[in-house]
Amino acid sequence: MNYTAAIPTGYGRGERLVLDSDEAVNQLITLLSRAGTHDASIQGDDATATLDVQIHDGFGYLLYAGENMYGFSVGEPGSPDLRELSEVGFPAGSGVGLTRFRQAIVQFVRTGGALPDAVGWRPVEEFAG
Numbered sequence: 001m002n003y004t005a006a007i008p009t010g011y012g013r014g015e016r017l018v019l020d021s022d023e024a025v026n027q028l029i030t031l032l033s034r035a036g037t038h039d040a041s042i043q044g045d046d047a048t049a050t051l052d053v054q055i056h057d058g059f060g061y062l063l064y065a066g067e068n069m070y071g072f073s074v075g076e077p078g079s080p081d082l083r084e085l086s087e088v089g090f091p092a093g094s095g096v097g098l099t100r101f102r103q104a105i106v107q108f109v110r111t112g113g114a115l116p117d118a119v120g121w122r123p124v125e126e127f128a129g
Contacts, residue, residue, distance in 0.1 A: 003109045005040040005053075007031055019109045029055070029102060039086065042108065049113035052088050053105065056080065060101025061090040063124075064108075064115055072127060073104070074120035091127040 005028050008014040017028055019042065031037055032055040039054040049066030057080060062073040072094040079095025082088075096104070096119050103118035115121065
């Protein structure tokens with residue numbers, strides 16, 4: 001199965017990157033680290049699970065939406081709140097280090113969209129408020 005990252009790069013524009021290798025995942029992280037490009041949505045051909053990702057201030061943020069979980073990554077306590085800076089609305093404490101961020105993306109792609117265990121997860125409802 002092919003997994004593709006959709007990366008918005010401006011109003012009505014964007015890039016698509018097929019994540020078919022470790023190099024492609026590295027390229028995605030490089031793109032997300034650029035000024036003006038911070039988020040992407042990763043989905044397989046069957047669209048059964050989605051991984052929304054964002055990089056901000058050296059932290060990687062993840063939102064998994066699949067059959068078994070709709071939740072944010074459990075991250076570093078000092079990772080900033082992105083609810084005002086992100087369409088997804090990543091809460092404070094959900095940003096992880098970029099090594100674990102990369103591992104989670106690789107696991108998602110290699111396991112056919114299964115919930116990555118490189119990071120912990122908390123249901124979205126636990127962050128409401």
